[in-house]
Structure formats: structure tokens, C-alpha cells
Amino acid sequence: MTDTTASPADPETRVPTYDTWDDVPDPRWMTRTQHADLDMPRKPSPRVVARVWGSDFRGGDTLLDLHDATHSTPTTTGAARLLAADVDRTHTCDTCGAHSERVLAVHPRHGRRRLCPACAKVATIRTAQREAVTRRAAESAWARRVVADPTSAWAHLRYGPRSRTEAGRRRRPPYVLVTAVDHTGATLVRTTIRLASPRSTDEVPNDAVPLDKAARQLTRRLGGRRLIVWRAEDAAAIREWTGDGPAACRYVDGDALAQRLPAWRGVVTRDGTRVPACLSPGRADRLFVATMRMASLPELDDTARAWLTTGPGTARVEVTGDEEFARRVHAVLRAVGIVADDAEPAPTPLRGMPGTVTMAVHCHRDGVTG
Structure with a gap:
């Protein structure tokens, strides 16, 4: 103003x-x-x-x-x-029927209807929510493809605090903690890399290893894998450290959760805009959990259920619903590598409930509860 x-x-x-x-x-x-x-x-x-x-x-x-x-x-x-x-035509809300003393605006985005301020706000929010649902479905489809890829590896970089020079400029981070897990959630890498020079006075953890040694470990553990990261810059750093040889890890454009996770969350604010960012999960295993949540099946209604029973060393997921739903549950569990055997899904029709089946999927207990 x-x-x-x-x-x-x-x-x-x-x-x-x-x-x-x-x-x-x-x-x-x-x-x-x-x-x-x-x-x-x-x-x-x-x-x-x-x-x-x-x-x-x-x-x-x-x-x-x-x-x-x-x-x-x-x-x-x-x-x-x-x-x-003819004031009714220009002063009456097409949705709620409110009679405004002022001319109501025509909203091209909402069917060229004349709307009062409240209905215009509601329509804007509803439109944003519908768009969020569509975007969420696309992100879930991406996540299901990623978790079904056995070469996927979730990697996260957490840099140490950056000090400042006497002139006030920020120095490079003294170290970085690299964590990575595979498509089952098992740890591939957990190492701290020293980035500061030997003469640096910045504090560095005692277990930090030189970059050249860490690069060989990263190449050995992540070579040939598809990197899923929080930011594209993290994948670029890992690829720079490991090189571009025949067994180099790869990054597919868009495999960064910093953009995909907020889109999957699809939170709409009171003014009808989507929240564009969210907090980083903070570790590779949490990136994996976030992706698994994104890949989860849609909310279930009263005719579709999947619940867990456990025993010593094993777990059983019991599924009830239509056959397509049961097979999708089995496909997701198999994609993340926790199905205990290679048997094909065998849905059994429920007596007296046409179109409804039941199916038990035996899983590794640690894979389900971990």
C-alpha cells in the first residue's frame, strides 16, 4: 500500500x-x-x-x-x-442464490457462472482439489513404477554446518553424511565423507573418510542403480563422485521427491493454491518410506480390506475385496520384495458375496513390520 x-x-x-x-x-x-x-x-x-x-x-x-x-x-x-x-440476472449468485447489491463477476474458470464471493472461493478451492487428485494419481503411478524396479536406490545427502570466513562468506560444508537403501529398504550405504581440506579448522566427525575412498565405496554399492533422491543436486553430486563409467549409477529426470512429494500430498490452502513444498524426510530410509506411501493403494471402502496377522518369523496379509484389488495388493507387496514365496496370487470367491474374493499373502515378517 x-x-x-x-x-x-x-x-x-x-x-x-x-x-x-x-x-x-x-x-x-x-x-x-x-x-x-x-x-x-x-x-x-x-x-x-x-x-x-x-x-x-x-x-x-x-x-x-x-x-x-x-x-x-x-x-x-x-x-x-x-x-x-433485470437485476436478478446480474446480481444473483448462480450457485447459492444470494442476492447481492453489487454486480457479481462472471467466472470463466467456473463455467462462466456469476458467483458471490463465498461461492467463488469454494469453487476455486474445489477446482484446486480436483486438480490435486489428478496430480496425486500421477505421482502414485510414478512411485509404483519406482518401487517395482529392483535397481532403484534411495539416496540422501546431509551436509555438515557451514562456517563463515572473516569476511562473512560461507565456506563449503566440511562433511556430508550419505545414506542409501535398496528397493526392500535394506541399507546400501551409510558413510560420512570428509569434504574439508586437511588444514580446515571446521569440526568433522571422527569416522569421516576421504572423498576418494568413499567414491570407491559408492561406486561399488550404487553402480548400475537408479537413484531416487530428495533434490536433483544430490544425484548430481553422487554421480560426480562415482564417475560416468559403464557401471555408473543413473538418474532419471524427475526422480526427485522435493517436487513429487508435495504434489502427492496435494494440500490445498484456503485461497485455493496448492502448498508447493514440504519438509525433507531427512534420511534415505525415510525417502523410501515416503515413496512407499505414495505408491500405496487408494483409500479402501467397506468392501475392500487388507489386514495383517503375524507369527514367528512370518506375516500374513489377508485381503478381501474384488479380484482386481486383491491382485494389486499382491503386486505391490511382491514389488517391494517381501512376499515369502513365488506362488501366483490365488483369490478365492467368498460364498454369498458375488464379485468379492479373499486371499492370503505370506510375507517375511521383518519386511512387513520394518
């Missing part, structure tokens, strides 16, 4: 100027056109109380004068003409 001169006739008077209509604090502050478009038209007072940036009839930006409607007066329009005016 800024201040501008109210009028040439009164150059010393300053009034606030707002960047958008949402910033205007009082709904009774209107332009002359808005006064005239009221269902009971009024003549504005000459005093300008504020200004707001808006659009002119050509769509260009323009500064609009606002007048306080509480100080306005009725126009000379008679009762007969007011009764003949």
Missing part, C-alpha cells in the same frame, strides 16, 4: 493506494461505476477515500478512485424503472 494525492483540487490530502482489490479493507469503498451498478443505484460523494489498481475496459492497468458508499446519495431513478430492471 502507498499514499497518493486525493485530487488536484486538494493536493495536500493523501489517500492510501492498494495493489489489488483483495487489499481494500472496506467493501463499502467503491468506484463510480460500482455505485451506478448497484441494484439500487447511488451517486458517490466527491471525496476520494482510497485508490486501487485495477483494469480498464481494454484490460490495461489503471488506478481507480474509490468513494465511501455510506456517504453516497440515491440517484433520481424512479421506482417503476427499478422494478423493470
